[in-house]
Amino acid sequence: ALATIPLFEKLPLIFVRLHAGFGDSFPLFLGIQVAVSFLVMFPSTLLFGMTFPLVVRLFTQSLYRVGSGVGTIYAVNTVGAIAGAFAGGFVFLPQFGIQMSIVIGAFINLTVGYILIVADPHPGRVRRSVLGSVAAAALVFLAVRLPAWDPRILTSGVTVYASRYKSLPTDSLRLEEMRQDEVLYYREGLTATVSVHRLHRDYLYLKTNGKTDGSYGDSLTMLLTGYIPMFLKPDAKDIAIIGLGTGMTVRAVGAFPVQSIKVLEIEPAMAEAAAFFNGKIGGILKDPRLDIVFSDGRNYMLATPQLYDLIISEPSNPWIAGIASLFTQDFYAVAKGKLKPGGIFAQWIHVYSMSPDDFRMVLRTFAEAFPHLSVWNMQESDFLLIGSTSPVSFDYPRARETFAANQTIRWDFQSLGFTDPYALQGFYRMSRKELSAFAEGADLNTDDNVRLEFSAPRSLGKPTSELNRGLMQSHWIAPSWEPFKHQVSQAQHHYLIAQSFYANGAYERALGESSRAIGLDAKNADYYLLQSRILATMDRSDDAFVAAQRALDLRPTANHTEILTLCENFYTRHAAVIYKRIIESGSKELLPYTGLADIALHGGDITQAGQWLDRAAKINSQDPKVLFTRGKLENAKGNASDAIALFEDTRKSGEDSASLFSALGEAYSKTRQWEKAASAYEMALKRHRKNIAWRLAWARALHHAGKYREAEEKYRELLAINPDFTDAWRGLKALRKRY
Structure with missing residues (x-):
């Protein structure tokens, strides 16, 4: 068991190598999982199996007592297995x-083994005791x-994200990908390993068994999973939520009275993780209205006599073992009864890594209930x-009153890019009629057939999102203004729906x-601002600039x-126009000045850059943007030491x-502080891993710092990424290494 401990941390890389070498078929995928598991389990299992006959031999000294001896040992072994x-x-x-x-278990086995050796009445006990003591001490x-173990590697989720790791050509790059974040919380719980990770300074995400189950980037989904049903049922008083996750859905529900x-929540460690x-x-x-019950959601629903105004089921993905039972016709019948x-x-429910047949199965099963x-x-x-047993509608006047009176809801909507609850209408896609047409002929997922449990894992890692959305789109309903034309203007209707389409990622529709x-x-500036943001996201910088100008x-x-x-997405000539217009308006914003200084530096005009920075410094000389740009100016002047001081202050x-x-x-490279230069480039690459120029600079800094083995590894990584990279080959040559 102790010998397998170093192997555990290597299992993710072994899995990726096998997966890359033997293909993507589902049988091979399962076979690789079995092989990797066998690698660490078989030696210990084999040795455990050998202990029983050995103990029988030790404690059965007479043929006349074989039966009682074996029976006693078997009974003790059974009790030990249970305990x-x-x-x-x-x-x-x-x-x-x-x-x-594992270590504690090994120590217990060592102790038992030592006792057995000492208790053995056969000749040579002293010699065996000495040998046993030496072996035990060594172990x-x-x-x-x-x-x-490195928790970043153990939570890398290679079975779920195999395609991401396979796209990287070397193990060192794969390890770099796995180690790019900081682990804030790691707990091997009763039912799952739960971890919280931070990427860069302020981006958090939650993992369950290595699979990301929530993040700041998922805020839209997690908040709307609470807000949409609550705005459809604003008088709800008693709510049940299956799955805690990051707690954002709970926050959305808790924003209402x-x-x-x-x-x-089945895993207690999840509550500790959500606190991050x-x-x-x-x-x-800490809200007194909240009661977290650590129990299986399905079994709790079966047992509880309590009824609820709203039940939200937000489990993990159906291809995770056991989760598909929360998507069966039988469970929906139980939930409807509560x-x-x-x-x-x-x-x-999601459409990524899910076949159209499985997705349609979930929809049809839901519709049956x-x-x-x-x-x-x-x-x-x-x-x-x-789903409901009676018709549900969106009461916009009431929603608007709730929105106006509730600061928490306004904050959340603002963070999502919405200025009014009417924007929720833009997320509506189908009624029962359209869903039935789309899911017609699909199978049902029941407790008896559990089809989804066995079919969903076959789509793991497959890019099915666009396929599923494409198949659905002909059934989608465009948000209608007619039911609300007395509460909102037609122009506002289109503007607010554009906000939701933009948040949803439907940029053309937005x-x-x-x-x-x-x-x-045509005289509403907000409409042009939104359009400029949409166009900038679509990489239509010229058009985005025109909208921003308007x-x-x-x-x-x-x-x-x-x-x-938005100016960060514009061409420099367009950004300069915007910056100057804002300065001319009398604004005291710093970004126009530092932006113009950056543009001047980019064009090689050090004098003009200094002039813009001097004006920025009069507003706030210690602002990070000013310090950083001033550092770049000093670096451009050749004053690397002064630049370092400014960069460090930033x-x-x-x-x-x-x-x-x-x-x-x-x-740092200019001042020949190579180790610090290497460390800085490493941090830069953690934030932008695909930048080849920084990776080359990192390799060179390591080379100059005398870390030849690490430098060689980086040069080889560059050649693995791009075999035609001559600078990397020259770096290897300088190290007297062959490619």
Whole structure:
């Protein structure tokens, strides 16, 4: 067992190599999993099996007592197996983790083995005791010296993200990908390994068994999974949520005046992990209305007599073992029975890594359970199914009142890019009629056939999002203005729907809606700002610049934050125009000045860059943007030492961008501080892994620092990425290494 400990950390890379070498077929995928598991389990299992006859031999001294001896040993072995399974699952694993549990188990076996050796009455006991003591001491020393597993590697999720790792040509690049984040929380729980990771300075994500189950980037889906059903049922008082995750859905529900929120979470470690997302969920985990029950959601629903106004099922993906039972016709029947009259059931489902047949199966199964339903498309590949026993409608006047009176909801909607709850209409896709047409002829997923449990894993890793969305689109309903024409203008209708389409990733549809809004009201600056943002995202920089110009024409002295953010996507000549217009309006924003200084530096005009920075410094000389740009100016002048001081001050102020670290690397290289230069380039590449120029600079810095083996590895990585990279070949040649 101790000998397998170093192997565990290598299993993800072994899996990726085997997966890359033997293909993507599902039988091979399962075969590789079995082979990798066999690699670490078989030696220990074989040796465990050998202990029973050995113990029988030790304790059975007479043929006349074979039966009683074997029976006694078998009974003790059975009791030990039961006690060991209980202690391992409920004591050692939760308290000490897998690695330390293996070590503890090995120590227990060593102790028992030593006792057996000492107790053996056969001749030569002293010699065996000495040999046993030496062996035990050696193994104890080995166990103490074993390094702890790297949780970043163990949570890399290679079975789920195999295609990502296979695209990298070397193991060193794969390890770099696995180690790019910081692990804030890691817990090997009773049912799953839960971890929280931070990428760069402020991007958090939650993993379950290595698979990302929630992140800041998923805020739209997780918040709308709570907000959409709550705006459809604003008088809901008692709510049940299956799956805690990051807690964002709970926050959305808790923003309303509900009386109780029952969260059914099977893994206790998830509550500890969710606390790391307080920046997004506020104090909802301490809300007295919240009750987290650590239990299986399905079994709890079967057993509880309580009825709910709203039940939200937000489990993990159906291809995770056991999850498909939350998508069966039988479970939906149970959930429907736990709804109060007029209650709603909401089900999250995705279209990535899911075949059209499986997705249609989920929709048809859901439709069989609920007479009234609707389908909503949140983030690009995430859908929400709403089912009820009575008709449900969106009460916009009431929603608008709730929105105006509730600051939490306004904050969340603003973070998602919405200015009004009417934007929720833009996520509506299907009624029962359209869903039935799309899912016609699909199989049913029941407790008896559990089709989804066995078919869903076959699509793991397959790019099915666009396929599923393409098949659905002919059935989608365009959001209608007619039911709301007395509450919202037609121009506002198109503008707010454009906001939701943009958040959803449907950029062409968003652009169309924004154009219709402008066609109806060409004097609203907000419409042009949204259109500029859409066009910039679509890489139509020239058109985005025109729209931004029009917004400035209509509102020259308003808050320019959004336009300045857009300037980062413009060509420098267009950005310069916007910057100068904002400065001429009398704005005290720093970005126009630092932006113009950057543009001047890019053009080689050091004098003009200095002039713009001097004007910026009069506003705030210690702002990170000013310090950083001043550092780049000093570096361009050849004052690398002064540049380093400014860059380090920028870093201390909280800035941690890739461009800052690359500039630091360049300045440290100029001053021949090679180790610091290598460290800076490494940090830059963590933020922008595909930048070849920085990777080459990193290799050269390592070379100059005398770290030849590491430098060789980086040069070989560059040649693996691009076999025609002559500079990398020359680097290897300078190290006197062959390619």
